[in-house]
Amino acid sequence: MEDFVLELLKDSGADGWMVTDELRRGWEFYFIRRALDQNRVREVEHLGLTVYKKFSEDGKDFLGSASAQLPPTASRAEAQELIGALVEEAKLIRNPVYSLNPPRGDAGAAGEEIDLPAVAGDFLRAMQSVEESAEADVNSYEIFTDSVTRRIVSSTGIDRTAVFPASMIEVVVNARREGHEIELYRMYRSGSCDAAGLKAEVESTLRIGRDKLRAVKTPALGKCDVVFSTADAIQIYDYFIDRMDAGMVFQGISDWKCGERVAPDEGGDAVTVRALRTLENSSYNCPFDGEGAPRRDLTIIEDGVAKSYYGRRMFAQYLGLEDSFDPGNFAVDGGSESAAALRTGRYLEIVEFSDFQVEASDGEIAGEIRLGYLHDGDTVTVVEGGSVSGTMREFAATMRLSKERRQYNNYLIPAVTRLRGVTVTGAED
C-alpha cells in the first residue's frame, strides 16, 4: 500500500476509516487423470477502503459508510478522487450511530511467511499416493494453495497484520462396472496440506464410489430417521450458528433470545456451539476479523440455551455488544452416545447429496439424494435418488449427536448427526 493512501484518508474529512490491505500469492495445479492440465500463479494485492461519516437529519443522528476497492497501482490523484467520493456517498447512508472497533488485545506477531512450494508439493505427492483400482479411480483434481498477508489499519488506531495459509482441493472420482460409470465430487478446504488425511479421504470416496455402482432407487420412505456423517452436516450446525448472528437477530430473521432455549427439550441432545480463536490447520485462523476485532473463544449456545450473539461491529453495537467479533472457526460439542449407537435400528445414512441446504430463516432442509445406505436391522441397501425435506425447527428437539467429533476445515462437529422423522421422497415409480 502506498503511504499516501493513509495520508489522504486522514485528511479526507471522514469521521472514521478502515483499510484492508491483502496480499495473496497463490499456486494452482489442475490435473486430468494423472496429467497436468495447467499450472497457474497469482500474485495480487487487494486494497479495500471504507470511510464513515456522521450526520444528522430530522433530529436523528446517523453514521453512514461507503466502501470501494482501490487499485494498488492507483495514483495519488485517483485515490484522492475516490476517497472524496466515498465521503460524500457515506452521507447518503442513514444507519443509526454506532462506534467503530477500538484497538483491543495484543496485536501479536504477524506470523511466518508460508512456504508455498512445500505446501503445494505436499498436495501433489498426497494425490500421487492415492491407491486406485480398475474399478475406481481419480478423474481429475484441482489444487489451490494461497499465502495470505492481511493488514487492517483504522482511524481508531488498529494496525494489525497476519500471515496465514489457505488451501483448497477439488477431487472428482469415478467408479465403473460392466460399462456403467459413476462420479463423486469432493471439495476439501484447509490451511496447509494434511497429506495423510487427504489420502484417506480420497480413498474413502473411491470406496463409496464402488458402492454407488450397486445402488437402487430410493424407496418412498415417508418419515425416516436420517444420519449425516459427511461435511453436509455443517449445514445443520450453521442453522444454529447463523441464527445467533447479530445481523440475523437485529434484522428480525432470527427470534432467538439469550437465556432462552433454542429448541424444545424432547429427548434429543442439546446443542453446544462455540467460536474458537484457532482450530488446527483451519484456513480461518486469522486472529482478527474483517473489521480488525480480535477473535477469541466464545460460547454461543450452551446445552441448548442461547448464550452470546456475535457478529459484525454495526449489528453487534445495535444489540449492545461491546466486544463482539465475526468468528472464523466453530466447534460443536459431542452428544451423549457413540457414533455406533446412533447407527442402530432403521435409518437412512446419506453420504452424497446434489446440494444439501438448510435455510437459516425457517430451518427448512432440502436436498436430492445421490447416495445413501438404508439400514434396517442387519439389512443394508445402497440407494440413490429422491430427496429429503422437513424443518430444523422440529428436528432440533430430538436430534442426536455422536460423542466422536470430526473436523472439516473451520468446523469441528459431531462425526454423526441423526435427525428423527425426516420426510424422504423416493425415486421409485
Added chain:
Amino acid sequence: MKAVFSPYLDAIAPGLKQLAALLGEKYDYVSVLSTDSVGFAVSISQRAKAVNHSTMTTERGSVVRVCRGGLYSEYAFNRFDPAHPERTAAEAERALEEQFALLRATDSAVYETPVLPDEPCVLREEMETGSMPEDCDLGALVERFTEISARGVAAGEHAIDCHVRGQSTHVCKLFLTAGRDMRQSYVYSEGMVAVIASKDGAVKFGFDSVSGREGPELFGKLDELAEKVAGIAEELLVAERIEPGEYEVIVSPEISGLIAHEAFGHGVEMDMFVKNRALGAQYIGKRVGSDLVTMHEGAKPEIEVASYAFDDEGTLAHDTVEIRNGILKTGVCDALSALRLGVEPTGNGKRENFEHKVYTRMTNTVFESGESTLEEMIATVKHGYLLRGMQSGMEDPKHWGIQCILDRGYEIRDGKLTGRIVSPIVMTGYVPELLGSISMLSRDHELFGSGFCGKGHKEWVKVSDGGPYMKAKARLG
C-alpha cells in the same frame, strides 16, 4: 449512448503488447487478458443500508497465458507498470519456473495440448447503454430504494422488513496476442426486492428481481415489485407442505430457465467431455427430449447480463443450438478444450475474474417458445401444480440427475387453480425423462439474469436463462 472503453486499459495496452512480445521470445503462445470493470451496489432496508463500489464482477488486473512443450501456464497480476513491462515478464518467468521445478521434482506428467491458433482480429466494441454506472446519482437511487422498501413493508400484513438492492457494472476487457487486439465495453445491471414476513415464529422471504444489459435506468423496474413481493411473502406464510409424488406441472419461464441451465447447460460444457465427466458426449445426435424441445446457448442471440462480443480467450460470441426438436446437436466449448476435442470453440471460455482459470461456461441458455397460452395449459392439468420462483439448482452431468429447489406451487385440479399453495418444493428427476415429458410450451419468452453460476462449488460467473411456460411431469417433494 455508447459504453466508452476504459482509458486505463487503452493507456496500458502498449505496455501489455511489449509484455506479450517479451514472453513470446520464450514461449510458443502468449495471450494477455486485462480487465478494468467498475460499478456500484446500493442496498437499502428498514434496518440496514450500504453503498459499495464492489460488485461480483468489478475488477482491475491482468493474466498472461503461455504455452511451452504442450503445457499451458498462467500468471495473474495487478501491479503492472506499463513503463516497465520487462519487470512483469521477469516476475512471470520466475514464478512459473519455480512451479516447473516442483513439477519436475514430483515427476508430474503433462497433458500435452497443441498451440492455440492466432488468426488476426482487431475489434473495438462499445455497446449501447441507457446510462453509465459511473454517472448514476446515488443519492437519488438511495431515496428511490428507501421509498420502495417502505412500500414493501406497508404492503404486507406480516412484513417486518423489505430489502431493495441494485448493482450496476461497467465491464471493460482487453484481449491481446501477437495477432489479436480485441477490446469490449458494456454495462449490465441487476436489482431485487425481498420482503421478509414473520408469523408465529416462521420467517419467509418473498423475492423478485430484474436484470439486463442496461445501465442503472433498469432500476425503474423495481418500483412495481414492492407490492407483488409482499404478496408472495404472505402466500409463503400460509403455504402447506406438498404430498411427495409425481405430478403434472407447469413451470414458469424462470424455472424453465433453471431447467435449461441445470439439465443441459452444464451437461454439454465440453471441458467436461475432455474429462469424460458428461454423459452428453455419448448422446450427440440422439433424443434427449420431446419434439417440442429446442434450446439455444450463447452470448450472441440474446441481450442480457451474459451477452458479450468475445469471451475471455478472445473467441467471438456464438449462437449455439444445443438441442433441436428433442435431438442433442452439440455442446459449447472453450478454446483449449476445443483443441483437445478437435472441434471449433463457441465463445464460452469464461473466468470468474482475471485471477481465475478459464472453464467452459454458460452464457444465455434458453428454451424456444411454443404456441399455447398459460390459460390453455392450466386447463389441461388434471391434478398438478403451477410452479413459480426458484431458490437454487444443481447439475449432475455424469448421471443426468437434476435438483431444483423451488419457491412455491399453486395447486391445479381439473384444469383450475384451487388457491392452495405449497412450499418449499424439491423437484428431482432424470433429465431425459423430464425433457421427454414436455408436452406444451407457451408463447412467452423471458430471460432472468440476476444470479450467478458456479462450476462445482466455485468459479462464479454471470449467466442468464429462461424460456416459456412449459408443461411436463416431475417428481416433487
